[in-house]
Amino acid sequence: MISNADILKQWKSGPSRSVWVLHGEEEFLRSELLAAAPEIFVPDEATRSFNCDILYGAETSLDQVLTIARSYPMMAERRLVIVRDAERILRAKPAGTSAKSKKKQNEDPLPAYLAQPNPDCILMFDLEKLGAKNQSPFRELNERAQILEFPILKDGEVTEWLRARAKGLGRTIASDAARLMVAYLGTSLRTHANELEKLLIYTGDRKEIVVGDVEQVVGASRENNVFELTKAIGAGNKPLATEIALRILDQGRDQRQFLFVMLGRFIEQLTIVRELSVKGENERTIAEALELRGGAAYFAKEIIQQARRYTREKLDGALRTLIEAEFQTRGRHTNDELLMERVLLGIMP
Secondary structure: OOOHHHHHHHHHHOOOOOEEEEEOOOHHHHHHHHHHHHHHHOOOHHHHHHHEEEEEHHHOOHHHHHHHHHOOOOOOOOEEEEEEOOHHHHOOOOOOOOHHHHHHOOOOHHHHHHHOOOOOEEEEEEEOOOOOOOOOOHHHHHHHOEEEEOOOOOHHHHHHHHHHHHHHOOOEEOHHHHHHHHHHHOOOHHHHHHHHHHHHHHHOOOOEEOHHHHHHHOOOOOOOOHHHHHHHHHOOOHHHHHHHHHHHHOOOOOHHHHHHHHHHHHHHHHHHHHHHHHOOOOHHHHHHHOOOOHHHHHHHHHHHHHHOOOOHHHHHHHHHHHHHHHHHOOOOOOOHHHHHHHHHHHHOO
């Protein structure tokens, strides 16, 4: 996936298209790009208010958007029009047009604009989900606009995103510290960006962010987090694994589902590693399969060692144990401590 830094570099050198579509579930990356667009495309602050329009699908119509996009810039090289929540107007049918007019415009005014866009305007549509590519106006957008997709990143990708973002801010974050953040916070980039800002303040002039900083700022105590739990499970240390799991549960009832999700991911990783190891794949290939890139690839060695303790039958049984335990929690009161102890006994090597 192309990075925001690459997109910004392209914008600064001169955009290749007049119409852009930003879509995908990772809203944070889209929002960061759109926030940077006005300074890039309308650099003169004195004329920016005349030449930059930020509209919202719930508050405007497609006709109004295109009318603004067709207008000439005022004392500037170009105009910028950004439409947030654009699915509201891209899926709407234009009202008050005759049958003849509808036929001429393919029932939508956008295809006509895309055929001859205003070269002095950059028009950006921002939406979470793009419509079917075989239907208008999404068919025409795919043919004539620049489409940028922003899917939710996987764990390994978030780890590398954290390292890159820290570097861009003049710092470094250790691989295990970044991985710990992902294990504790999940894959929400907005959450990670906020926590990274706190870490920068906490570490002051120190250049590197380490595990201890994450423990203190993010609140992920190393002895209580899932990262250490899976390590204890993989090592076959039942007393330590049980102790850590119970401490996680003490943080709140919502931690039970969090544990199920993380343990499920752990079993999936072990299964992938075992299958690739049987085929004779090397550590680098296994790291790629686990989405562990860059510095995070270091952890592949640890997971390979853990996977050696499992047979395929044991992994299948571990997954069944986890599924059965999760099912037991639906619609009934359960003793979380006893439940988790049974889960750990069922998935330990």
